[in-house]
Amino acid sequence: MVICALQASTRPDGFMSLDRDDVIKIAHLARLELSEQELDVYTQSLSRILGLIEQMNAVDTTGIVPMAHPRDVSLRLREDSITETDQREKYQAIAPAVEAGLYLVPRVIE
Amino acid sequence: MFHKKTIAELSGDLAKKTCSSVELTAGFLDRIEQHKDLNAYITVDRDQALTQAREADVMIQHGKATALTGIPIAQKDIFCTQGMLTTCGSKILSNFISPYDATLIARLKQAGAVVLGKTNMDEFAMGSSNETSFYGPVKNPWDTSRVPGGSSGGSAAATAARLAPAATGTDTGGSIRQPAAFCGITGLKPSYGRVSRFGMIAFASSLDQAGPMTQSAKDAAILLNAMAGFDDKDSTSSGIAVPDFTETLNHDLQGLRIGLPEEFFGEGLNSEVASVVEEAIGEYKKLGAEIVKVSLPNSHLAVPCYYVLAPAEASSNLSRYDGVRYGLRAQEYGDLIDMYQKTRAQGFGDEVKRRIMIGTYALSAGYYDAYYLKAQQLRRLIAEDFNQVFEQCDVLMGPTSPTTAFKLGDKTDDPVAMYLNDIYTISVNLAGLPGISVPAGFDSQGLPVGLQIIGKYFDEARLLNVAHRYQMVTDWHRRMPKEYA
Known part of the structure; x- marks a missing residue:
């Protein structure tokens, strides 16, 4: 029952499907470079996954309080005090590019 | 012979100094070397392991000594391990030597x-077959043409083939329970x-x-005793008391109310x-349990709901891999954005990219309510x-996975077919409940x-008790794949 219903939601009319331009935008937001060929592949597979997700619309959820966390507990607070020790050298030892204690990246301000 | 023994048995041998x-x-390091073909491990550091053993x-x-002193444990490569390569199965962390230990490792x-x-x-x-690993798929020791399940496939295969007496795993949508089922071992996802989760x-x-x-x-009770407990470094760590999980293992099951959700036994x-599952439930009746028919009417929504929430959280979590502070950085790039895009394009595999993009889309302006809010x-x-059915019963039972282990390559071209492997496990994660898979x-x-x-919140002791009593009257959990016996 479950499997049939989910497969049927991959609709041939492509109601929820994405086009190449959508995927270009999403990939940019996600900071992922995609080749032309990859664009086609992802356009297809992402649309298929959205078809699965569309199954959610079968249920009316008006008025239901969203559940962000499995136990509905609020995050605990702690004293605003310094607990971390300085471990810069240790952490920067595994960085791709550092100099004088700074992480190096391409120039962002001209 | 040592490899056929459980943690409990090995612990006894160590105490008696018979080994x-x-x-x-x-001995286990030699077995790992001997059975490299399974590809169960990404990193083995012989010297470090032997130093710890000394x-x-x-x-x-x-x-x-504690019950775990001297016991070698295989750690899923998702746990940061100080001074050791920690890859999370990804190329982007292929050079990441962790500067600290995860709390679990510590x-x-x-x-x-x-x-x-x-x-x-x-x-x-991210996967249910271990085939999305940058380090190649793991083979199932029961049939090496099949997958071990995932994502904790290496841990499951290593334990099943006795390349470790036990292992750790993580479970976001079934990643401990499904590979445990596929490899014939016991796997517990706690509440x-x-x-x-620190580290x-x-x-x-x-x-x-x-x-x-x-x-x-x-063995799961022994390991959980050491793993569980409040940690100040994890903002969602629970302060609830941790019992000794080994103490209640033998409690009588007379009158235990087992709920069978009709949705777990339907088509598919x-x-x-x-x-096999029905026979196992029969054993429980013999042990004095009562069967209650129950319903989880929204469980068919768990997979679509999960494939919004998990990718949304992943797209946020994985934004940290940018080639700046650690991990891989692309060799050639232009400006900063180009560096990010090339680093991430080269460092992530297909499935990870797919989920990052689904999550990015679900969280993007104009779609948030339709996807993320709806899923919540x-x-x-x-x-x-779950809250309602647990008023009528003490535990729920059903299959861990709709099928047994499938062939390598069978589902790699169809992400949605792969996702449906987890139809019985995902809802447990969404609710935050504990669940265990037991060989049946x-x-x-x-x-x-x-x-x-499946148990009530923080009722792992009961799950382990229910699983243990079954293992006292059956020997499925003692079976081993022939080639590795």
Whole structure:
């Protein structure tokens, strides 16, 4: 029952499907470079996954309080005090590019 | 013979000094080398393991041993391990030597356990077959043409083939229970908040939970004793008291109310899996349990709901891999954005990219309410279904997975077919409940079948008790794949 219903939601009319331009935008937001060929592949597979997700619309959820966390507990607070020790050298030892204690990246301000 | 023994048995041998931790650890290291073809491990550091074993032997000599002192444990490569390569199955972390220990690793080291090696896994725990690993797929020791399940596939295969007495895993949508079922071992996903997530590389933070993967429920109890407990470094760690999980293992099951959700036995369930599970439930009746028919009417929404929430959280969590502070950076790039895009394009595999993009889309302006908010509302409906049925019963039972292990390559071209592997496990993560998979028999091809038992919040002791009593009257959990016996 479950499997049939989910497969049927991959609709041939492509109601929820994405086009190449959508995927270009999403990939940019996600900071992922995609080749032309990859664009086609992802356009297809992402649309298929959205078809699965569309199954959610079968249920009316008006008025239901969203559940962000499995136990509905609020995050605990702690004293605003310094607990971390300085471990810069240790952490920067595994960085791709550092100099004088700074992480190096391409120039962002001209 | 040592490899056929459980943690409980090996612990006894170490205490009686019939063997040392160094002998034991060297023995397992040799087995790992001998069965490299399974690809169960990504990293094994022989010297470091033997150094820890020597330290454990000293602890034992001094009478300071715990139940885990000197026991070699395979660690899923999702746990940061100081001074050791920690890849999370990804190319983007292929050069990441962790500068610190995850709390789980620190606790197990504290108890005297030896880090035997780091096990293979789906990249960033995203997968149900271990085929998304940058380090190649793991093979199922029961049939090496089949997958071990995922994402904790290396841990499951290593335990099943006895390349470790036990292992750790993590479970975001079924990643401990499904590979445990496929490989014929015991795998427990504790309640959300029970085991610290600090230093456990994040996939979907509101769902991720670490747990033991073992030969028996008793071993799972021993491991969980050391793993569980409040951790100040994890903001969602629970302060609830941690019992000694081994103390209640033998409690009588007379009058135990077992709920069978009708949705777990519907169409889509392989008939051989169904009959194995029904037989297991029959054993429970003999042990004095009562059967209650129940319904989880929204459980069919769990998979679509999960494939919004988990990718949304992942797209946020994985934004940290930018080639700046650690991990891979692309060789050639232009400006900063180009560096990010090329680094991430080269460092992530297909499935991870897919999930990052689905999550990015679901969270993007104009779509948030339709996807993310909607999924959170469904999550509440799914969780409330469980609250209601647990008024009528003590535990729920059903299959862990709709089928036994499938062939390598069978589902790699169809992400949605792959996702449906987790139809019985995902709802448990959404609700944050504990669940365990226990070996319950085999199909006609000799592949293991797992029985899933789901419990109330923080009721792991009961799950382990229910699993242990079954293992006292059956021997499915003692079966081993022939080639590795």
